[in-house]
Amino acid sequence: xxxAERMLKIDRRIIFLVIGLCxxxxxxxxxxxxxxxxxxxxxxxxxxxxxxxGSVFLLSLDFDPASKPELHPQAISLxxxxxxxxxxxxxxxxxxxxxxxxxxxxxxxxxxxxKESGKDYVFLGWSPGGTAVIINxxxxxxxxxxxxxxGKPTKGMPVLQGIANLRDVNYAISLGAGNPGVxxxxxxxKDKYKFxxxxxxxxxxxxxLYPLLRSGQINGLIGGLRGAAEYETLIGQKGKAIAxxxxxxxxxxxxxxxxxxCNLFYFSMRRQATQQSRSGA
Amino acid sequence: xxxxxxxxPLLITLITGLVFAAQYYVPHPASEQMLTSVTKxxxxxxxxxxxxxxxSLFHVHAMKIRRKEAxxxxxxxxxxxxxxxxxxxxxxxxxxxxxxxxTAFGWIYNFMMVPLQGTMFAILALFIASAAYRxxxxxxxxxxxxxxxxxxxxxxxxxxxxxxxxxxxxxxQWILNVLNASVRRAILIGVSLGTVALSIKIIFGMERSYxxxxxx
Amino acid sequence: xxxxxxxxxWVATGLTLFIFSFLYKDNPLFKLAENLYVGVSVGYTIVKTxxxxxxxxxxxxxxENGEWALLIPVAIGALMLTRYVPKAAWLSRYAFAFIVxxxxxxxxxxxxxxxxxxxxxxxxxxxLVMVPGEGLTFTWNLLNPASSINTIIILIGVSSVLFYFxFSVEHTGPGKVVARTGIxxxxxxxxxxxGYTVMARMSLLIGRLTDLIEFTDPSYGSPSLWLLGLTILxxxxxxxxxxxxPEEE
Numbered sequence: 008x009x010x011a012e013r014m015l016k017i018d019r020r021i022i023f024l025v026i027g028l029c030x031x032x033x034x035x036x037x038x039x040x041x042x043x044x045x046x047x048x049x050x051x052x053x054x055x056x057x058x059x060x061g062s063v064f065l066l067s068l069d070f071d072p073a074s075k076p077e078l079h080p081q082a083i084s085l086x087x088x089x090x091x092x093x094x095x096x097x098x099x100x101x102x103x104x105x106x107x108x109x110x111x112x113x114x115x116x117x118x119x120x121x122k123e124s125g126k127d128y129v130f131l132g133w134s135p136g137g138t139a140v141i142i143n144x145x146x147x148x149x150x151x152x153x154x155x156x157x158g159k160p161t162k163g164m165p166v167l168q169g170i171a172n173l174r175d176v177n178y179a180i181s182l183g184a185g186n187p188g189v190x191x192x193x194x195x196x197k198d199k200y201k202f203x204x205x206x207x208x209x210x211x212x213x214x215x216l217y218p219l220l221r222s223g224q225i226n227g228l229i230g231g232l233r234g235a236a237e238y239e240t241l242i243g244q245k246g247k248a249i250a251x252x253x254x255x256x257x258x259x260x261x262x263x264x265x266x267x268x269c270n271l272f273y274f275s276m277r278r279q280a281t282q283q284s285r286s287g288a
Numbered sequence: 289x290x291x292x293x294x295x296x297p298l299l300i301t302l303i304t305g306l307v308f309a310a311q312y313y314v315p316h317p318a319s320e321q322m323l324t325s326v327t328k329x330x331x332x333x334x335x336x337x338x339x340x341x342x343x344s345l346f347h348v349h350a351m352k353i354r355r356k357e358a359x360x361x362x363x364x365x366x367x368x369x370x371x372x373x374x375x376x377x378x379x380x381x382x383x384x385x386x387x388x389x390x391t392a393f394g395w396i397y398n399f400m401m402v403p404l405q406g407t408m409f410a411i412l413a414l415f416i417a418s419a420a421y422r423x424x425x426x427x428x429x430x431x432x433x434x435x436x437x438x439x440x441x442x443x444x445x446x447x448x449x450x451x452x453x454x455x456x457x458x459x460x461q462w463i464l465n466v467l468n469a470s471v472r473r474a475i476l477i478g479v480s481l482g483t484v485a486l487s488i489k490i491i492f493g494m495e496r497s498y499x500x501x502x503x504x
Numbered sequence: 505x506x507x508x509x510x511x512x513x514w515v516a517t518g519l520t521l522f523i524f525s526f527l528y529k530d531n532p533l534f535k536l537a538e539n540l541y542v543g544v545s546v547g548y549t550i551v552k553t554x555x556x557x558x559x560x561x562x563x564x565x566x567x568e569n570g571e572w573a574l575l576i577p578v579a580i581g582a583l584m585l586t587r588y589v590p591k592a593a594w595l596s597r598y599a600f601a602f603i604v605x606x607x608x609x610x611x612x613x614x615x616x617x618x619x620x621x622x623x624x625x626x627x628x629x630x631x632l633v634m635v636p637g638e639g640l641t642f643t644w645n646l647l648n649p650a651s652s653i654n655t656i657i658i659l660i661g662v663s664s665v666l667f668y669f670x671f672s673v674e675h676t677g678p679g680k681v682v683a684r685t686g687i688x689x690x691x692x693x694x695x696x697x698x699g700y701t702v703m704a705r706m707s708l709l710i711g712r713l714t715d716l717i718e719f720t721d722p723s724y725g726s727p728s729l730w731l732l733g734l735t736i737l738x739x740x741x742x743x744x745x746x747x748x749x750p751e752e753e
Contacts, residue, residue, distance in 0.1 A: 076711020373547025
């Protein structure tokens with residue numbers, strides 16, 4: 008076997024080790040390169056900045072623990088921003104396995120910002136049905152969620168005063184890891200009930216949401232860990248996303264180098280094969 | 289009997305499909321009330337559907353344990369962990385935290401479910417690197433285009449890439465917002481046309497595979 | 505640090521490392537963690553579904569508020585479960601027919617409005633843009649996605665990709681040029697999707713390693729360090745025991 012062939016058939020555990028080190032070392036010894044803000048993330052930030060105090064902000068944490076590293080930092084930054092602007096925060100989730108995580112993040116940030124459940128924010132919890140929940144909330148919020156996650160009746164709650172359904176929401180953001188997610192919130196929500204909608208998503212979902220961003224159906228998009236890092240930069244509070252950016256840089260560079268090397272070996276192998284066939288003929 | 293088994297379900301699909309498609313265009317309060325009630329029902333039915341989904345899992349692993357097939361020990365672990373979680377969950381009234389203090393159910397969620405699910409998906413990162421090294425070769429012109437676009441986007445979306453080659457940031461933004469957006473838009477339009485066509489076929493009874501259950 | 509948090513940290517770290525051990529070789533520790541994962545996830549889903557649906561959406565409204573109409577969806581749901589009784593399985597068709605009928609009916613107008621009409625509307629935008637101070641002009645800024653040049657590129661992209669997927673028309677002559685343009689656009693988009701997928705997967709790994717690093721803290725008893733040593737030891741012993749046979753990938 009030629010050198011090129013041997014290198015192409017290398018034990019994959021060596022590649023695992025390389026990627027593992029590229030992730031671990033920057034986490035232990037961070038550098039902190041500057042992060043450029045993209046217009047997509049700025050769209051969400053500017054809109055929340057423009058909302059007057061007391062506006063209704065709906066945050067739907069539609070993800071499960073598998074997407075926690077990407078969407079949890081986004082949730083924390085958005086909640087910090089919303090509480091700082093004294094918006095009325097209505098949080099919920101459409102994914103059953105994300106309920107515990109969503110409850111924990113809302114409670115944690117609310118406690119940090121000194122906000123009170125029922126007065127400044129409410130966590131509605133989870134309800135089955137996915138898109139049916141969105142339509143039901145659009146028709147009658149109290150029918151979809153008669154009580155919040157802790158069992159307190161939603162009718163008469165100070166934070167929900169004046170809100171009958173989704174038409175009374177000023178800004179909704181869905182942090183989606185799949186279906187139901189941002190798309191479902193648009194198709195079954197904004198299309199009929201006409202509230203302003205923004206999106207946060209995992210890196211896998213992000214390219215697919217650009218058509219909706221371009222057509223104005225969503226007014227901003229926070230994509231993956233990079234989007235979360237940009238948002239943390241905008242609100243001026245460092246978190247896990249900015250801390251992970253160096254490791255992200257290192258691993259991307261590692262993959263690019265691996266792909267380039269693989270192609271170099273591949274082309275050298277092909278050249279050798281054509282040379283051999285020419286000399287053989 | 290055939291009427292009850294085959295025609296009535298198709299009739300139900302036809303009527304409900306047409307009624308709710310038309311409902312979108314009828315703003316009358318009665319129509320809106322119907323939408324509110326039925327979507328409320330769908331939430332409850334959705335819960336039953338989840339039960340349906342998991343019960344097949346129960347069945348498969350119960351069979352494995354009963355027949356003592358290879359690996360039945362692991363099925364036993366699955367069963368015990370499932371029943372244990374259910375028991376503790378019901379004991380904690382389905383709550384992960386009460387007034388800020390974590391319950392036993394919350395402990396299982398935070399220290400078992402979250403790490404397990406997170407790590408299952410985290411190891412994919414390493415597999416994608418290994419697969420990229422082995423098979424991401426520019427075998428043709430199209431593959432080369434794919435490769436170059438992937439490298440530009442990977443460079444442009446990390447701070448180090450933008451620092452080393454500032455052009456990669458702008459280029460990746462252009463690729464995402466213009467080229468990628470146009471392709472995804474075309475795919476979205478195409479898939480949606482297909483979805484609408486399939487839904488119409490289902491409503492008019494031309495597509496019956498969703499019925500399942502029972503003979504013919 | 506409360507004792508249940510310390511025990512939790514050790515359990516979480518252990519389970520994480522069990523799954524990571526799969527990267528070296530498939531082994532019983534990984535299989536144990538895998539089955540534990542499925543069991544706990546399913547158990548959690550069942551508890552949550554019971555608590556939300558049975559207690560809060562059905563029992564309380566019926567018993568406390570007298571909403572007897574909610575017995576109808578309960579009946580439909582129960583019909584769905586007859587799927588497991590072979591003699592009565594045909595009854596489940598009524599439930600599925602209802603759900604699918606309502607779902608399709610709700611989806612059709614909404615999908616047409618959101619994904620087809622709205623998306624086409626944004627594709628066929630005017631080529632001349634009103635610029636304050638210059639009037640109607642053709643803008644050339646590539647970095648602004650709303651500029652005129654980009655509008656043309658998007659229009660070409662959408663039409664060529666849609667044409668490429670139109671397999672009932674033969675892609676010859678001018679059609680071939682359009683189809684090849686479509687393929688070019690598709691490859692670029694797939695490249696971007698791959699780049700973003702790599703980004704997403706790496707983020708997940710970064711997240712787990714961040715948690716593992718957090719658990720190296722002495723206040724938890726440094727479970728990451730102890731259990732990492734134990735795992736490596738176990739894998740070395742396993743490798744030795746499998747003898748001198750060459751490692752298969």
